[in-house]
Amino acid sequence: MGSHTRNVLTVKSIAASKAAKLRDGGGLWLVSKGQGRYWIFDFRFGGKRRELGLGPLHTVGLAEARQKAEAARLLVRQGVDPIEHRHGVEAIEAAQARACVKTFGQYADAYVDDAVKAGRWRGGKTEARWRNMLTNHAKAIRDKALASIGVTEVLSVLRPLWGDKQETAEKLRECIERVLDAAKVEGLRAGENPAAWKGNLEHVLHKPDALTTKSNHAAMPWARVPVLTTTLAALETIGARALEFTILNAARSGEVRGASWPEFDLAGKLWTIPAERMKGGKLHRVPLSDRAVTILEEMREKRSNDFVFPGVRAKRPMSENTMAKVLAENGGNGFTVHGFRSTFRDWVTEATAHDGDLAEMALAHAVGDAVARAYARSDALEKRRLLMANWAEYCGSCPKENKLEPAD
Structure with a gap:
């Protein structure tokens, strides 16, 4: 009988034999242990001999044992250890059993x-x-x-x-x-x-x-912005200063509300927002226009803590509702503070010759695909400085006599 011969055993030969170990071929054996007889699959994996139990004879018949052995052989041919595979299956089945009671x-x-x-x-x-x-x-x-x-x-x-x-x-x-x-x-x-x-x-x-018929962040048309910013400049509240500063820098409201004095270099006209405060998790440099610097100088004279635009509570930033309230009370009802980022983007596209990618960089958006970004080492700060100066100039272009009157 060749070493590769399979299906040697029969149901009758198994019943008639008292041998401690019977070979069926292809690694399948029936062995006696104590008072019971058990199927095992003998195989080599990773240069080592291993044995996989297939069940006792009284519950696993000859035909089923052969099926289990063949499934194990297939796993070996695929480079999978049948024993490790069984452990993985058992772990999944146990997890599924736990899931029946886990809510x-x-x-x-x-x-x-x-x-x-x-x-x-x-x-x-x-x-x-x-x-x-x-x-x-x-x-x-x-x-x-x-x-x-x-x-x-x-x-x-x-x-x-x-x-x-x-x-x-x-x-x-x-x-x-x-x-x-x-x-x-x-x-x-x-x-x-x-x-x-x-x-x-x-x-x-x-x-x-x-x-939804309106945007999640309804944006004011850019043609209306100069009237609003001129109105805000005439007010003397911290909320008005914060909103105007947000518009001038096309910033997110959270970036402005959380801004602290160590982030600013007024002499260099630069605002450096650390990565942990940015939505994209990447440090962002903002070139400041003359008007933005003026606002900061005004706020520095009123400084009460490290926050540039402090809230009413000690050592706390401004409430997220403050700027929205100022906007609604000064001709911006129906629009959102976040929407001014879209307003700025529309202005760049429709009213200027500035490059669209430059506007995206000003908004701290990723520009280009992953490969292009990997090779882009510059944040085009000086080009963006001109862009933001032009935006600030536009925002201040409304004659003061045309400003809106604050709502009562």
Whole structure:
């Protein structure tokens, strides 16, 4: 009988034999241990001899043992250790068993906790938003088994918000999708993600842009900006100074509210925003116009702490609602502070000969593909200095007699 001969045993020969070890071929053996008889698959992997148990004879018959042995041989041919493969399968099955009792809320809370510990989010605002989404807006599915969350459950929390509080609904969907993706990676779920948009929820929910007729960050037309900035310049409040400064630098409101004096070089007319305060996580240099420097000099005379635009509470920055209130009270009702970044971009495109990439750099947006960015070592500071000077000049081009009167 050749060493490669397989399927040597028969049911009758097994029953008739009292031998401690019977060979079926191809590495499959039936061995006696104590009062029982067990199937093993004998193989070599990584230069070492290994044995994989296939089960006892009284529950695994000859035909099933051969099937299991053949599956193990296939894994070896593919470069996979059958024993390690079994451990992986057992781990997944155990995780799936745990998922039957682990709820969506439990896993979602742990997901956020892990993200915070890893320093994934730079500020507490993002963490607060995630916790609010997954605790309050997803309340209806928090007690449901993680593995049982399907499209029906996802829709049950999205539909009450969809079309009414659209931005909240979209962010909630994204949060749920990411939590369920993570659960699948850990083996706690199987199948497609029920919160996925493309090829899934897009078929049962209207497209977001079909439901919203105005931008999330409504932008004032650039032709109206000089009237507004002239009005703001005539006011003597910190909120007015902060809003005008934000517009002049096409900055995000959070960047301005959190600005501290060590970030500024007034002599060099430069504002350096550290990476940890930037949305993109990259240091950003802002060339300051003459008007922007004048505003800073005014604020320095009123300095009460390290914040350039301090809030009413000691050692706290300005409230995020302050500039929005100033804008609404001075002819900007219906527009947003963040929208002035779009206003600035439109002005560059429609009213100047400045390069569009320069405007994107002024907005701290990535320019070009990954390869182009890898070779781009300059932030074009001096070119942007001219751009921002032109923008400031335009913002101050409205005659003072045409300024808006503040609302009562």
